[in-house]
Amino acid sequence: MLSIKNLHASxxxxxxxxxxxxxxxxxxxxxxxxxxxxxxxxLASVLAGREEYEVTDGEVIFQGKDLLDLAPEDRAREGVFLxxxxxxxxxxxxxxxxxxTALNQVREYRGLxxxxxxxxxxxxxxxxxxxxxxxxxxxxxxxEGFSGGEKKRNEIFQMAMLEPTLSILDETDSGLDIDxxxxxxxxxxxxxxxxTATIVVTHYQRLLDYIVPDYVHVLYKGRIVKSGTKELALExxxxxxxxxxxxxxxxxx
Amino acid sequence: MSTLxxxxxxxxxxxxxxxxxPSVRTTGKESFISQGLPAVKAEEYKFTNITKKLxxxxxNFSPALPLAVSAEQVKSALIEGFEGDVLVFSNGSFVxxxxxxxxxxxxxxxxxxxxxxxxxxxxxxxxxFAALNQASFQDGIFISVPKKAQIEKxxxxxxxxxxxxxxxxxxxxxxxVGDFAEVTFLDQSVSLGEQSYFLNKVVEIKGGINxxxxxxxxxxxxxxxxxxxxxxxxxxxxAKFTSVNLSLSGDMVRNNLxxxxxxxxxxxxxxxxxxxxxxxxxxxxxxxxxxxxxxESNELYKGILADQSRGVFNGKIxxxxxxxxxxxxxxxxxxxxxxxxxVNTKPQLEIWxxxxxxxxxxxxxxxxxxxxxxxxxxxxxxxTAKGLLLYAFAGExxxxxEEESFRNYAVGLIQDRLGSKF
Ligand SMILES: Nc1ncnc2c1ncn2[C@@H]1O[C@H](COP(=O)(O)OP(=O)(O)O)[C@@H](O)[C@H]1O
Ligand SMILES: [Mg+2]
Numbered sequence: 001m002l003s004i005k006n007l008h009a010s011x012x013x014x015x016x017x018x019x020x021x022x023x024x025x026x027x028x029x030x031x032x033x034x035x036x037x038x039x040x041x042x043l044a045s046v047l048a049g050r051e052e053y054e055v056t057d058g059e060v061i062f063q064g065k066d067l068l069d070l071a072p073e074d075r076a077r078e079g080v081f082l083x084x085x086x087x088x089x090x091x092x093x094x095x096x097x098x099x100x101t102a103l104n105q106v107r108e109y110r111g112l113x114x115x116x117x118x119x120x121x122x123x124x125x126x127x128x129x130x131x132x133x134x135x136x137x138x139x140x141x142x143x144e145g146f147s148g149g150e151k152k153r154n155e156i157f158q159m160a161m162l163e164p165t166l167s168i169l170d171e172t173d174s175g176l177d178i179d180x181x182x183x184x185x186x187x188x189x190x191x192x193x194x195x196t197a198t199i200v201v202t203h204y205q206r207l208l209d210y211i212v213p214d215y216v217h218v219l220y221k222g223r224i225v226k227s228g229t230k231e232l233a234l235e236x237x238x239x240x241x242x243x244x245x246x247x248x249x250x251x252x253x
Numbered sequence: 254m255s256t257l258x259x260x261x262x263x264x265x266x267x268x269x270x271x272x273x274x275p276s277v278r279t280t281g282k283e284s285f286i287s288q289g290l291p292a293v294k295a296e297e298y299k300f301t302n303i304t305k306k307l308x309x310x311x312x313n314f315s316p317a318l319p320l321a322v323s324a325e326q327v328k329s330a331l332i333e334g335f336e337g338d339v340l341v342f343s344n345g346s347f348v349x350x351x352x353x354x355x356x357x358x359x360x361x362x363x364x365x366x367x368x369x370x371x372x373x374x375x376x377x378x379x380x381x382f383a384a385l386n387q388a389s390f391q392d393g394i395f396i397s398v399p400k401k402a403q404i405e406k407x408x409x410x411x412x413x414x415x416x417x418x419x420x421x422x423x424x425x426x427x428x429x430v431g432d433f434a435e436v437t438f439l440d441q442s443v444s445l446g447e448q449s450y451f452l453n454k455v456v457e458i459k460g461g462i463n464x465x466x467x468x469x470x471x472x473x474x475x476x477x478x479x480x481x482x483x484x485x486x487x488x489x490x491x492a493k494f495t496s497v498n499l500s501l502s503g504d505m506v507r508n509n510l511x512x513x514x515x516x517x518x519x520x521x522x523x524x525x526x527x528x529x530x531x532x533x534x535x536x537x538x539x540x541x542x543x544x545x546x547x548x549e550s551n552e553l554y555k556g557i558l559a560d561q562s563r564g565v566f567n568g569k570i571x572x573x574x575x576x577x578x579x580x581x582x583x584x585x586x587x588x589x590x591x592x593x594x595x596v597n598t599k600p601q602l603e604i605w606x607x608x609x610x611x612x613x614x615x616x617x618x619x620x621x622x623x624x625x626x627x628x629x630x631x632x633x634x635x636x637t638a639k640g641l642l643l644y645a646f647a648g649e650x651x652x653x654x655e656e657e658s659f660r661n662y663a664v665g666l667i668q669d670r671l672g673s674k675f
Binding site: 076141 | 622624627631637648
């Protein structure tokens with residue numbers, strides 16, 4: 001489904017991603033872990049199409065299409081969804097109006113009829129239940145005044161509404177209490193199928209008890225330096241990242 | 254002094270003023286002559302070189318005669334869903350045969366009301382264009398809402414303007430609203446033709462004790478319109494005046510909007526949006542004068558500027574020594590959508606009283622790129638995403654319009670301009 005080859009990206013001339021290779025197949029869950037500042041969010045942002053990151057080399061093929069060629073909105077319409085590490089507050093834009101606009105543009109791209117107000121609301125109700133998000137939150141401006149946890153939950157709610165093929169969750173677990181973590185993970189798991197794939201970027205092994213990965217990758221200094229199965233996450237939990245850093249740093253000297 | 258005022262056509266224009274309101278006109282003329290058109294560096298017109306604009310685009314300084322306006326034109330200009338009375342004007346002249354008879358409101362030509370204290374609110378010595386209008390307006394309209402009248406339906410002041418070879422249109426409006434009376438006005442203009450013309454408008458509003466007045470205005474004139482307007486309101490105690498001004502186009506537009514709070518517990522609100530593109534230049538000069546204690550004023554203007562457009566905001570608030578316990582708020586926010594757009598914003602607070610609550614602020618920025626990306630990442634195209642953000646920015650002002658059809662109309666115009674429906 002997703003094939004990343006030798007991906008290099010820079011911000012303002014500073015290289016951040018320095019040769020990422022990753023293959024994700026339908027039905028799989030990949031976890032990307034790694035110390036702060038290693039480039040995890042950068043990778044997620046490059047996949048979603050944030051303009052300030054300049055791709056300097058490599059390619060990304062998503063379902064046979066050159067993803068890097070598409071505008072951010074077309075990537076979303078093709079089925080890529082990024083749950084932001086820091087969702088943006090947008091005062092004055094109502095959550096409902098925003099979602100309806102988004103959903104109908106996505107549907108139009110996919111050759112589906114727009115949803116009328118009634119159908120849209122009933123879909124919203126259904127998906128709200130899935131992530132147990134409070135109606136009151138959605139009657140406000142988008143993310144405005146939401147707590148950290150509420151913002152994360154809203155990301156998963158949006159994901160549920162848009163039904164992506166590839167979901168990239170950037171530290172969606174950070175800052176969640178255990179109840180919220182369970183609800184969010186539950187939502188993600190219910191949306192999974194053998195036709196979709198998930199990339200979870202996380203700091204903590206804890207999340208992986210709920211969203212069980214098929215593969216775990218360690219990103220460090222802009223490269224995937226180690227890959228394994230879910231046991232790797234447990235090992236990292238126990239031993240930290242220093243041993244990996246040492247391995248990498250001594251090999252490059 | 255400007256070369257324009259020395260030209261024969263201009264002198265003839267002044268000399269040919271109608272003979273009614275002789276002393277009012279004399280005062281206006283003297284005031285005009287002593288002030289002269291604003292010089293290049295005149296403080297009040299520093300960013301809006303209106304004199305130069307007039308010299309280059311108004312070749313034929315003469316009063317524009319009324320144009321024929323049809324009932325069809327009136328009908329098609331009406332706002333969708335509008336239910337109210339309509340007063341029609343053609344180049345500033347009242348057109349009674351196309352206008353409604355408004356129950357409970359006196360409407361007549363100013364020429365039939367020579368005892369009206371024209372110039373007592375919009376004083377000619379405060380602005381040279383108010384003086385010019387006072388010296389040379391053709392005829393105007395007198396509107397009186399009697400004491401305790403509650404005019405349920407809004408009154409639309411619908412003006413058709415257009416002229417030959419750069420003529421001058423000078424509407425003159427006098428509105429008096431009696432004690433405890435309530436009324437809402439919508440002020441809307443339609444430009445006819447392509448020729449440049451100069452619109453020099455004066456509206457004076459006198460609000461009685463506990464009166465409630467809304468004055469909503471949409472400036473959507475053609476690119477051929479050079480405009481100066483002076484709208485000035487006096488309100489008495491316990492009265493409330495709210496103005497919402499929406500500027501969408503025009504070549505060069507200067508709005509002088511002034512409010513004098515003359516009685517305690519009075520409240521004045523001034524809201525505005527300027528949404529500009531091309532080379533439009535819109536200058537909003539507002540003026541709030543707190544002369545007595547316990548009055549309140551709120552002001553919020555938002556600017557969205559694209560292309561090579563230019564916005565000017567200057568908000569003066571005076572709090573006189575006697576005006577203790579004043580609440581005065583003022584805010585001006587701007588978003589520049591292009592590198593060539595310019596905004597000059599200047600809040601000016603002058604406070605002589607010591608027990609007051611006043612605040613002001615202004616911002617100039619770009620569209621929030623983070624927010625834009627967030628919306629795009631959910632599948633919304635860039636144009637619509639920009640529209641949503643800008644509409645949200647303007648929304649704080651739009652929601653101040655209580656008259657629904659007018660609010661919807663304003664919303665529609667803004668959505669059209671932003672290039673998307675959402
Ligand atoms: N917009 C940006 N401008 C400048 N530097 C950035 C920007 N985004 C990321 N970086 C830098 O790139 C590196 C990787 O950041 P990031 O991808 O956020 O790491 P992670 O998500 O793994 O913690 C860091 O050194 C960070 O400072
Ligand atoms: Mg990160």
